[in-house]
Amino acid sequence: MSTVLRVGVVGAGAMGADHVRTLTTAVPGVAVTEVYDRDTERATQVAQGAGGSVATSAEDLIGSDQVDAVVIASPDSTHADLAVACIAAGKPALCEKPLAVTAQDALRVVEAEVALGRRLVQVGFMRRYDPGYAHLKATVASGALGEVRVVHNVHRNASSTTSATGPGIVTGSMIHELDTVAWLLDDEVVGIRIESPVRDGLPDPQLATLEMAGGALATVEVFVNAGYGYDVRCEVVGTAGTAALAPAPSVSTRIAGVDGVAVASDFVAHFADAYRIELTAWARAASAGAVDGPTTWDGYRANVVAEAGVAALVGGARQPVLSASRPALYAVGAR
Template sequence: MNQRLRVGVVGAGAMGASHVGTLAAGVPAAQVTRVFDLDTARAKDVASAAGGEAAESADALIADPEVDAIVIASPDFTHADLAIAAIEAGKHVMCEKPLAVTADDARRVVDAEVAAGRRFVQVGFNRRFDPGFQDLKSSIIDGSLGEVRVLHGIHRNASNATSTDDAGLVTGSMIHEFDTFRWLLDGEIIGIRVESPVTEGFRDPQVATLWTDGGQMITAEVFVNAGYGYDVRVEVVGTGGSASLEPRTPVIRRISGQGGSAIGSDFVAHFIESYRLELAAWADAALRGDVVGASAWDGYVANLVAGAGVAALGSGARETVDVPERPELYG
């Protein structure tokens, strides 16, 4: 493999184009060589800006000898098959969340890695790389909060063009919370109930109550059309204190009797540094033949929780999350 990781990106929409730009400008270990999108003109524009070329198809990009590793930023339903194709080609993958739409499809990715006898896939749960979330996790690890009892999460978008139905909100947006809480607590979610104050049409917002194998309870509010902006917050409450991750507000203005700070609406801009850190860590690890961050197994378990969440939204009851034995590959 070259000294720099030659990267092919599948998907040149908002997320894919952002990743191409970040790789080109902010990840010295990587070089974007190919981009594929169904919109060929867009793929050419995005690739050209990074010094790469457009590929004829996703399959051609994966097979291209000028591509060492793959970033998957295409629609959710394509993720599992593309990840498996990359694994079979022996190429490392950074797959945007979710790993798949269903747990069964995500399990196919896990099984492909197990069959290969090594890990290739990092799932794009970027909050694991965000300095604020890492600081919050350190407050749990160092014991300063005492025994953690309760977590509260808020995840709001001004508007969302992808999570547009009841199930999609859980599997496409709330799935971030499922991975975040598992990672923060180093534990498993064992039960979930999901409810909404909206009774007709698209049930947005939704509020989940989750139970963990460590005895904690969690609330997670996800509101993908909140209108006012992009807003992500988490509070961890323990027997010795609490720690909160609040929105970044560097400047507070007080003008004409009003005080406050601006709230952005772009989730990419909000987490741009975490995306850079995520991609840099992925590229460095891939050059070593290693995998960091959320694994395919983590992606699969998040899909299991999401599936139980969709069932809970329909039943109105607490649904059990059954996590099977973890394969030795992910030990």
């Protein structure tokens, strides 16, 4: 591997293009050398902005001797195959969430890493890198809240074209909270129920109740067409107090008889710091041929919970969350 980490990016849509910009302008020791997208014109535009070239296919990019590590930001259905290809090539990868469309495909990625004996793929659960969420987790871990009883989560988008089905809202949007709650509490989801007040048409919003192995409960409201903007909230309630994400500092205005703060609609801008910190940490680890962020096992577990959630939404009843046994490669403290 060269002294500069040469990164190839698969997918030049909104997420991939933003990752290229961040890697190029805000992450030291990194050069984006190749970009691939089925839309060649789009790939060319993004690659030229970074001083890189356009690959002829995702497979050629992964196998290129000009690429040390890979960012996977292509459609969800391609993630598992591309992650497995990166493992086979021995190249560290950051795979946007979800790791796979199904839990079985996610497990296939886990098994590929286990067979290799190395962790090479990090899953893009960027909320773990958000300063607010990191502070919230540290507060929980300190014991200051006492024993955690409840976690409340809100996840609203102004509108969404990617989460266009009831199951898609669970696997494409709610999956963030399905990972975040387990990470915040250092616990496992063992049961889930999801309901929606909408009986006909797209079941949006959705309200989930998560049962944790340690006894806590979590609520997750996801509303992907809330209309007014992008809004993420989280509050942890314990026996000795509560802690919640604080709204980001903004400018309050009084215009045309209205006193308030504007609500943005761009999730990328909302989590800009999280993405920058995530990519910086990933690049640092990838330069050493490793990964130290959310693992493929974390991605698999989120997929398992999401599949149970879809079954609960469709069937209308609480579903248990069952998964394979955690391999030793993903034991706490393992690298």
